[in-house]
Amino acid sequence: MPRPGIVPSTPRSATFAVLAGAAALGLALTGCTTAASPDGGGKPTSGGTLTYASGDAEPTCLDPHVGGNYPQALVSSQFLESLVSLDADGTIIPWLADSWTVSPDGLSWEFTLKDDVTFTDGTPLDAAAVQANIAHLQNPETGSSTGYLALAKVTGTEAVSDSVVRLNLTQPDSALLESLAQPWLAIESPTALTRSQDENCAAPVGTGPFIVDSWVKQNAITLVRNEDYTSPPADAEHDGPAYLEEIVWRFIPDSASRYAALQAGEVDVIDNAQPDTISQAESSDTIVHLDAPRPGASNRIELNSGKAPFNDAAVREAFIRSANVDDAVASLFQGSAERSFSALSSVEPLGVSRPNLFDYDPDAADELLDGAGWAEKDSEGYRVKDGVRLTVVFPVSTNQSIPAEQSLFEQIQATAKETGFEVQLTKLDLSSWYTALGSNAYDAVSAPYTKIGPDVLRILFHSDGITPAPSGYFANHAQVNDPELDSLLTEAGQVSTGSTNADADLRASLYEDAQDLILNGFYILPLYDQQNHFLLGSAVEGARALPTVSTPAFYDAWLNR
């Protein structure tokens, strides 16, 4: 079902909650956002055009209900808003919904909407609008992937009153609020949703601080200020309309050109900054670096435990011990990425880190392989067993692995060779890479997965994720098939939602046990957080990354030129 990628999904903190603000649960989340501009820029001034240059693919549809990927989230965060958001600590906070309650059995949620909010086409935000959005996401004709999966447990909606909407669930969903905070489940004007999909894709209508004015494909999307804006999230710095008059959203696929355009002052903000440009920017006094790792899974190499040679835990551990990751990350990422020892992103409060499991130790690797029957080596120095060479087929997606990461895999290939692994790296474009995975033609693979909250573990490691969808795609690339892990993940996802700390503690401990099973099973080799770096010209003040999925937010931003 789900597929790899930068997928989104559930939130980062615990959810329950009776009223807004009660949701905190005391889980300390490290927010992924950092204020970008050093304060001291003075008083915000209104006006001006900010030019943003994205290195991500140009979306084919600006409505993130359709499909649902990260490039859509980047731009739609500027004009669409969600029912709830996260603050920098990872606590769920009000956005379009002021407050919410959940029934004792966890099967019914009621959201009270903010008063006097209208979409930019004049349609009022009411219970019926939210119902129309849930229906739109669940309608197969919409072609929603991410939002559709996030609403898997939602069976129906009711308008309790004009301003109160109820969601009915088949099972308790401890990830519901985290799911609703994601930009892929943003609330759009029900009037606009009745247009054809082509029209809605070209200019979705929301409640956000900016409005889609025009979209010239392969060139730019122009966003203009919403003068009647009234609905900032609870952690915004100001009220009323945004300071910026206009945002020009451009697509500059080449990393060097993007950085040159920033240096030349042609653009104000770039995303997908690569390690070399980050390190240049760090030494510049005119460019500010904003590091906003994405939530969900860490970037990791997944070892296919479904077939030889990695169906043997000792061989998996030997591979991990043979890979000198630390030195390679330090040299290739030039300090822009910190080594991870967790299945989850460092911004996930429920992530656990187990550094001692991932030491580089070639001697231990040799012993493990000798003990596992791979004691002989052939003339080229690779280990063999029963005449078969110890080969690791590793397809690499050039769309998803940045150049520094591809080089990292080459260095892992080199150090693993010293232990006797033959790592066959193949660089593939996205379509070919999916095909390699779908045909089980891999022993190792690395795929990002963005989603708010620890529920991403269920998608990536529950045995349900091994069964290929009709497309041949599946998310459990490590092909972990452990009934104990399955039941932990299922139970954690259904922790009956209440507002008690006991529930939160239970959820946290279930996810900790689950992560220990995964890490101790040597199914994955964690590398670092999913990298997400922005560089801002020094004129840009007040920009930040939203703590939900780390997309940039320009509502509080202004230009100090």
Added chain:
Amino acid sequence: MLWAVATVTFFAVRLIPGDPAEAILGGPGSQTSPEALAAVRAEYGLDQPVLVQYLQQLGRLATGDLGRSYALNMDVGPLVLSQLGGTLLLAVLSLGVAWLIALLLATWSTGRGRMAARIGTGLEIVGAALPHFWLATTLIVVFSVWWGVLPPISTADARGLVLPVATLAIPLAGFLGQVMRESLNTALESPFVLSARARGESDRGVLWRHALRHAALPAISLSGWAFGSLISGAVVVETIFARPGLGRTLLNAVTVRDVPVVVGVVMVVAVAYILMTIVTDLASSLADPRPTEHGNGALS
């Protein structure tokens, strides 16, 4: 010719492994539900055998319908037309600038002694050997980052055109210049030059009024090919300089196996190439100094 182009392109794209339906829904990083995939396959006829898809595509092409893009949510005809202008502008400007550079270099360095000839030849060889990718990056570093005089990306005014045009024109000028110099030297040694001199023409007069017309012929014929190479160069240049155009469209479409767009772009490029060849043929016959009556092929 167009049928052959369409056929080769269709199968070339479909033979690359990869599932268009996944690519359509996926893009970099999303998760696709099986229901959505099935719906997409049915919508675009991807559940049909490849041969059926090919015949359907061919049938549509025969009626002038380029089909609908899988990935971009729009008809291919308008899409290609909307991107055609940018690429044509780039190609035509680059061709013009390349001609100008080649002409100036060839005429300046011819007949000025061995040193000038060596400099001219050297510049042409180096220019012709420069890869677009390297040249584009170097120009950006020098003119945008160091000197800050020209933008590294497309802009609303003409400034943004300078670096991309230079990137395409410099290597092409190298090629054209080499051809021009060779035929110029041949022409200058021909009997008609001798007779022109005998009539009292100056060196410059001989060069500009007589020899150059001969020298230009091979370069004009080469311009048809050059135009084709400019379009392929546009793939690199449009991506690096973030310009809208067919090159970038083509690159994106191949990545996501967007067959209708790939076929559409290639068809349009093929048509442009054919037209350009006709134009260069006409230009050749206009520039040809030889008598045009049938049967009279004698050299002047």
